[in-house]
Amino acid sequence: MDEWRWQLLRELDDPLWLAYPAEHDQYATDERFHVLRHRLGAEDWKWADGGGADRDTGWPHASYVGRITVPGAVLTVSNFAPLVGVSGDPGPEVEELDELGWVLIPEEPLWRSYDGSNRTLFQLGLRNPTWWTRFFDNLY
Numbered sequence: 001m002d003e004w005r006w007q008l009l010r011e012l013d014d015p016l017w018l019a020y021p022a023e024h025d026q027y028a029t030d031e032r033f034h035v036l037r038h039r040l041g042a043e044d045w046k047w048a049d050g051g052g053a054d055r056d057t058g059w060p061h062a063s064y065v066g067r068i069t070v071p072g073a074v075l076t077v078s079n080f081a082p083l084v085g086v087s088g089d090p091g092p093e094v095e096e097l098d099e100l101g102w103v104l105i106p107e108e109p110l111w112r113s114y115d116g117s118n119r120t121l122f123q124l125g126l127r128n129p130t131w132w133t134r135f136f137d138n139l140y
Contacts, residue, residue: 039100086106
């Protein structure tokens with residue numbers, strides 16, 4: 001993974017806020033998620049809480065807002081915009097993510113052990129938290 005992506009992850013790694021950044025706006029996050037899935041024409045998607053319908057509140061136990069399935073890949077949209085975790089090979093279908101201001105982060109390098117600044121991640125009792133856990137997974 002490019003060094004600038006690691007730098008971005010470390011910049012977004014708030015030592016106090018775990019599931020979302022301090023300036024988090026759930027409505028704006030949900031809206032960006034919907035714009036992205038509509039732009040990609042994705043029929044298969046889920047909120048972090050597993051539901052596919054609209055919701056009134058955020059999912060407080062996840063560091064991501066939802067997942068979108070596209071041909072060849074699953075895109076996990078972090079609560080920490082502009083991050084999108086990529087599992088698989090989405091091909092050219094997601095090239096327009098750059099136009100929307102999203103940053104694709106490949107899954108594999110994020111399985112490194114988390115060595116960031118947020119100590120709460122360790123206090124949750126997670127065994128061997130990773131950078132994927134930090135930005136793209138259920139926390140508890």
